[in-house]
Amino acid sequence: MSGPAKQLKGRAARLAQLMPSGASSAARTPFVLLVVLLLGGGLITLLLLNSSLNEGSFRLSDLKKQTTDLTDEEQALQRDVDNASAPYALERRARELGMVPGGSPAFLNPDGTVRGAAGPAGALLPVQPSAMEAAPPAATRAPGTSAGGTVPTSPSVSTGAPQTPAETSGKPAPTTSGR
Secondary structure, three states: OOHHHHHOOOHHHHHHHHOOOOOOOOOHHHHHHHHHHHHHHHHHHHHHHHHHHHHHHHHHHHHHHHHHHHHHHHHHHHHHHHHHOOHHHHHHHHHHOOOOOOOOOOEEOOOOOEEOOOOOHHHOOOOOOOHHHHOOOHHHOOOOOOOOOOOOOOOOOOOOOOOOHHHHOOOOOOOOOOO
16 A cells, blocks of 8 residues: 555545545546536527527517508598598588588477478578688698689589679579489
């Protein structure tokens, strides 16, 4: 036995004989390999995670752009609906169809008597145009309207423009023909 093994006695001496006496690099190799594999695996995992996050970011950006485009389209459609349902647009379309404004209504009382005077709609005087019909906003003008916002009409359709007494003399009240 060697010098250090002689100094140990009993059980410790037997264990010392089992252990290699020189410095060994073979015991470090698996540990170093394990650490390198763990670091490499972690690096690859981080790379894959970063790639998937970037992909999600691009997708989110595309979805935000699509949402903005759809919101703009919705607002444009809502603006078109609002313009088409505005009072001056409804009145203009009704006049284009030959409709005339109704007068004051007549009502039936519970006892069967009539309150008010009913008359044909064609015999009514022209209605004064509203302030909105006189000058609709330039951005909301319908196709076919002139710069003043009025619709060119045929002589048989009343435009609702105010008439002076000189213009009404000698002219019959506007009516719808053929009805």
